[in-house]
Structure formats: C-alpha cells, structure tokens
Amino acid sequence: MTFSPETPETPDASEIPHAPDPAPDPATPQRDDFLTQVLSGRLEPGAPDWVYLPVDVPPGVAELAVGYDYDRPATPSGVPGNALDLGVFDPRGHRVEDPAGFRGWSGGARDGFVLSASDATPGYLPGPIQPGTWHIAIAPYTVAPQGLTYRVEVTARTGDQGEPFVPNPAPQRAAGRGPAWYRGDLHTHTVHSDGVREPAELITAARSAGLDFLVSTEHNTTSAHGIWGHHVPDDLLVVNGEEVTTRNGHLVVAGLPAGTWVDWRFRAVDGVLPRVVETLHGFGGLAIAAHPFCPYVGCAWKFGFAEVDAVEVWNGPWTPDDEVSLRQWDAALVAGGAGGRWLPAVGSSDTHAHDDAVGLGQTVVWAEDLTRDAILAGVRAGRSYVAESATVEVTFDASAAGRTAGIGERLPAGPEVPVELAVTVRGVENGFVRFVSDVGTLAELPLPDDTGRVAWTTTAAVSKYVRAEVRHTSAQPAVFEGMAAFTNPIFLDAETGNS
Template identity: 65%
Template sequence: MTARSADSADERSTDSGVGDERTIVLTGRLDTDAPDWVPVPVDVPDGVREIVVRYTYDNPSAGTGAPGNALDIGIFDPRGHERGAAHGFRGWSGGARESFSISRSTATPGYLPGPIHPGTWHLMLGPYTITPQGLSYRIEVTLRFGPPGPDFVPRYAPRHATGRGRAWYRGDLHLHTVHSDGRREPEELVADVRAAGLDFMVSTEHNTSSASGVWGYHVPDDLLVIDGEEITTRNGHLVVAGLDPGTWLDWRYRARDGVFPDVLRHIHRQGALAIAAHPFCPFLGCAWKFGFDGLDAVEVWNGSWTPDDEVTLRQWDAHLVAAGKDGAWLPAVGGSDAHDHSQTVGLGQTVVLADDLTRDAILAGIRAGRCYVAESANVELDFSASAEEATAGIGDRLSLRPDTEVAVEVAVRGAPGTFVRLVTDAGPVAQLPVPESGNGTVTWRTTARAAAYIRAEVRRMPSGPLPFEPMVAFTNPIFLDVPS
C-alpha cells in the first residue's frame, strides 16, 4: 500500500469570495494484502471552519466470480485515531457516500459537528474488497477558513416514554437512517415506526453515533428511542442496544485480535445489550464468528424470514439444549434491519414484557428473555405452562418433580392460516392448527422428564413445497427444571 501525505500532496489554493479555501489532493494505491484499516494523515492548520472531503477510486473488472473494489471511509481528529480512541472519532459513512463535510455547527449525517481542532487529522480508509489489479484512490480535502459558526446543540432522546405500566411493548431492535447507509431521514423512520404500531425502536447506525444527537428533535412522547450502534466488523455485526447518548464504539478488530471480551465489558458497564446480528448472513463480513459467550441475545429474525434465519433458529435452539441446564441461556430477538423504503419496519419485531416503557425496563425484559418475535403488530401471543398451582410465562422457569404433568397453553390472535408448533429439547413434539379466524387457543401436556424446556412457533401453511414453513411468530422458552 502506498499513500502520499498532505505535506507531499498536490495543493491548490482558491478564493471562494467568503473566505480562503485550500484543497489538498491525496492519492494512493491499495493492493489485495492491504490492512483492514488504512489511516491517511491530513494536516489542518488553525482557522479552518469547515472540512469537506470527496473521494473516488477505480473499479476494474475483477473477472467472473470475483468481487469488485469497495472502499469505506471515515475520519478522526487530532485527539486520536488508534483503535479504541473514541475521543478522536468524528464520523464514518462506510461506502454509503462519496463526500462529507464537518464544521462546528453542522455535519453530513454519519459525522459529528464540533470544533475543527488544528493538527493532524486522519482519514480512515477501509478496503472492503480489492480486485487482483489493486485499488487506486483519489481524495480531495478542502479546508475552508473563516470564523466558526455556533456550536451544534444535541438533543438526545429521553430514556422513558409514556407507557402503560407493566405490559407487553413492541419494538424494532435493528434500524438504519441516512446517518449510515439507510435512506430514511430520522423523522421518516419515526413515522414508519409509529405506523407499524411499535412502542420503541433502537437506533443502530453502522459504526457511528451521529444519530444520537438528533433523535430528541423528532421523537414523540409515546415512542421510546433507545440509543445503539451496529458494530460492523470484518467477522460479523454486533447490535448494541442501550448506549449512553453520544457513545461511540470502535469496530476495527477481528475475532483473531482477542479484544472482543474487552468490548463486551465496555458495553455491559453502560448497562447495554450485546446482540449478535444475522449470525448466518451469507454476505462477506456479515457472518458472526466471535462465538456467543458473554452475549445478551441473538438476532434470530432479521427482515423477511429467509433460510439464514431458519438456520439461526436451529442453532439457537441447539444452544438452549446445551446452556439451559445451569440457568444461563441466550434469548432470541428480532429486528427488521430496514435500510430503505422498500424494507418493512417491524418485520420482525420484538415484543417485550416490561415494567414500563423505559430504556432500562425494556432492556431488562430482553435480558431476561421475557419476549417473543412476530411479523407485525397484528400478531399477538400468550404462552404459559402450569403445574401444581404454579404458572410460568415466556422466559420463566418451573421447578417440579420429573413426573409432574405440565399444561401448556398458546393463545394466538391475528394469525389466520397458521399452525402452532411446540418444540422441546427433543425437537418438535406437536403441531396444532389455529382456527381459520386466526384467533384461538391450543393446549398440550408434558412433564419435566419429557421436556427440559418448551417453546412455541406460529407458522403459516405453505401454498406449495418449501424447505420450511414461513414464520409468523416464535417465543423464547419456558424451562422445566427438576431440582437436584
């Protein structure tokens, strides 16, 4: 890899009529063995009021079956650009934009407004894919001089919204706007979240915290917006839900670097949740390779139900078999991962039993597994198991003798043309039709000897041969424990 510094780059000076401008041109080449992250320094003198960056790169034909060039970009100010140096982070757009700007008052979505500190800034290049011919890039950095504008004033979303006390609350845990690679403006996403009948949403932009500062300008009193981030590493994506406002988390590591346990500790110190996103996504860099130790949940349902969701469901179920015995288990959640207007917000959605519509209460409900996942707000589930005057709900445990009979009940509303499948550690044990109206209750009986846990799925009757039936909703398990 080669890259010229600002000192040796071609410079052009112009007068804009408002204040002086100077454009620095940086060129370089990246070969296929380039590192994941390439810092390119830019010297910024005192008196700069705005930085404008434009970049291009070539994309020669790579041949059949080979990926083309893709180059991500972001920027750090002089306070630090090394891994973990959150204080110097000023924005990231990945490959979603060809240009961006930063000033004290405003910034392109994905980037953070604030003072233009003099010193050495670093453009951070992320070569996602490189053709065998290599990747040549050209970056224009325009420095505009003049008095700085007023300070940007962030308005964070409140940590509570108008709720219904202890109740079931619906939300989408995985959403994007123009602050990363989404197409919706924040106000558009709020409107679509409300139209989907949701009570809360988690803001999960790729590798940036810039949206955090604007949600308070758009969120109504009865909608809870939880700050988060989608940490987009080269070895999988991690949805983090419940960050303190404005918090940014670094993404520049792989599983082999051994830093992931420290990342989890940092997340948990804030009381936030770490959720493996779309673990079996087939796209480059998206499949989860960090293991599941220390995570708080796994995103089983991501957007439209597809084969990789079905694989995730089965892998998660296998984890329940292995981990349920000692009380530690991994709850399942869902999110739409909606980026553009063609993708449905709330497909899937996580329905959480929480003490109120607050950040901490929603996170506590998810952490405890008191939740189910559904395709829309039309679908409602009640799932319980009862034995000897004790009743357990989703995410709970029943402690009983091995031969005690357990009555399992699933009430379904808003799901015509479906059936209920009950699954235990032994596999699917019952398949019971839902009335044609889509509303009804099905029952089944078991014992703790026969089932270590039981969970429910609602699936749609397929119109033709399929490798699996379309998912409508599924629950987290109820555990049936036998005291030792």
C-alpha cells in the same frame, strides 16, 4: 465519550508500501479562503483493514470538506470488486488505543462529507475544526485482484466557526402502560449511516407499524444520538445504540449513553470482544449478535456467543439464513437448559430502504414500563417473543400442580407431573403451532378458527424446555414454512419427590 478495544496498531498510509506517504498535489490551485489537498495512493489485495491519511489543518479553518473516489475495475463472476469505506479522526487521536478524535464514519454510503462546528453530514459529528493533523480513514472492504487506486480531496475553508451544535437526544422514558407487552425494532438505520429514511421518516414508519420503541443502530457512528429529541413523540421510546460493523460480523449494541461511541476496529482473533461487552454492560447496555448467518462479506458472526446477551434470529423477511439461525440458537438452548446461562433470541427489521418494512420482525417484550432500562431488562431476561407484525399476538404459558410460568421463565415440577403448554394466537390465519423442546418437535397443531388456542401436555422428564413457533401453513411443499412468530423458551426444572 468513546471506548475502544486494545488491538495492535494499524499503520498510517506512510507506513505501508502499497500506500505511499500522501502529500498535497502541487498542481492544485490555492486561494486565500480555502486550501485543497489531494491525496492519492494504491492498495493491493491483502491491504490492512484501515489506512490513515494524515492531513495538516491550519488555524482559522471553519469547515472541512472531504470527497473521495476510487477505481472499480471489472472482475470475473463471483470475485468481489473494489469497495472502500470512509471516515475521519481529528487531532485528538486516531489510533485504536487512543481514538478520542473520532469525528464520523459513512462507510461506503457516501462519496464525501462536510464538517463544521454547527453542522455535519449525517454520520459525522459537528464540532470545532481544531488545527493540527487530522487523519482521513479509508478502509478497503474488498479489493479486486487488479488492486484499488484511490483519490481523496480535502478542502479546508476559513471563516467564522459559527454557533456550536447543541445535542438534543431522545429521553430515556416514554409514555407507557405500566407493566405490559411492548413492541419494538432493535435494529434500524437512517441517512446517518447507509439507510435512506430521514429520522423523522423512521419515526413515522415505526408508529405506523404499531411499535412502542426502536433502537437507533447506525453503522460505526453515533451521529444520530444527538438529533432524536427533535423527532420522537411522547409515546415512542428511542434507545441509543450502534451497529458495530467489524470484518468478522456485526454487533448490535443497545442502551448507549447519548454520544458514546464503540470502536469497531477489531477482529475475532484480537480477543477484545469480552472487554468491549464488559464496558457496554457498565453502561447498562446489551450486546446482540446480528444476523449471524448473513451471506454477505464480513456480515456473518465469527465471534462465538459466549459474550453476547442475545442473538438476532429474525432479520427482515424470513429467509433461509433466519431459519438456520433459529436452528442454531435452538441447539444452544440444550446446553443452557440445565440451570445454566441461556441466550435469548430477538428479531429486528434491519431496515435500510423505504421498501424495508419497519417492524419485520419485531421483538415483543414484557417490561415494567416503557423506559430504556425496563425494555433492556426484558430483552436480557428473554421475556419476549418475535412476531412479523403488530397484528400478531401470542401468549404462551406452562402450568403444573398449581404453578404457572411464562416466556423466559422457569417452571419447577416433579419429573412425571403433567405440564400443560398453552398457546393463544391472534392475527394469523391458516397457520399452526409447533411446540419445540430439547429433543425436537413435540407436536404440530393447527390453529382453530374460533379461539386461536392450542394446548399440549408434557413433563419435565420429557422436556427440559419448550418454546413455541407459529408458522403459516404452506399451500405447496416447502423446505420450511413461513414464520409468523416464535417465542423464547419456558424451562421445566424437574423437582425430585414431587411426582
């Protein structure tokens, strides 16, 4: 199952002047049991985002093997060099308006792939090798001023198709604790895109990090969806997702039905994100703007925040771009605080390498149980906080005139009725709590060594919302202190006549 935005057609290689119609190389040796075709061409700066190389596959092919390379000329300091992504579509369709033939994507993480009915290189989807015209998708991520020359070798091997691959997705429910706080990582990678961990290694790392759930978010592919059932234990929830890696930012989607793929071939100017998110919501899924101020090419979020369900404020170790994301998200809360829609914040590790700590950061969600729908509902409602590890625990509530509200909730109170804000922190030494409202910082209070509880009093007239940050005390002057945890807000709704 796939769904795709409607965007203008992207040309085949034969339709653009800088990528001539590829054809088999007559010098390539051929044998009875395989046929190899070599496709080559050149792309100039300003090439289309996606170029499709047609390959005719005859009947009787059991395995398709593709390898590619391209030149990498030296460029001046500060000028991007060549980077070329790779994927493939089978004869069922490759156009954006008809992408049913999607069979996998590896971006720039691999130099080739192999497909058969029973197996496939991670990132690609096993299945029959149908006869007809396949399309190798190449995508110039960056092109050096000198241009980019590529060579793609496609080998079709005949023989028995073999036993078909049988998907084994993760269950949508794990052994939970009923209504409770559950810890998870909403943004993870394995060898099924550009990560280095095997799926079993990610499971082991998640359990070691004290997590209850994780979301599988490989770049532009769903190949991992069909294997999690072989690895996931009964007490860990794996939610199917995808990192939709466009040229204008990355969208983390969580809650896809197993095998459902989201086409990434659009830009912000195409205006198709609302349709993508609407379809995603039809599945009960979430759309999360990932690392909105990431400094790398194509990674910063350019779509605006009107359509998404949450924003990934914390991504990996706390860095300046996370600090900027936090402040931009907080500024948006002011507009949403008067009873309107507001955007919850989440945190994730975006783990790729073995050195990337799974669960740094992590989203701690209040959910009715450890199920896909309950976890996503908690994230959607903002009933969550973000922490640096499982050792950090935060409780935050607001009380006034016998009423109490927690993270992500609204507290009705008379404008001048005192509202007590209370935060209790465990697992942070030598830190402080910052209470932040729509007017800025209300107070910064050191964490006591004994109880870990700090409190402050405000009113609904003074503060439309309040959220809490738990920071590490810096031994040296710093532009910003390290983050241990932060919460989503509690909104204070002023009631007239109750003061």
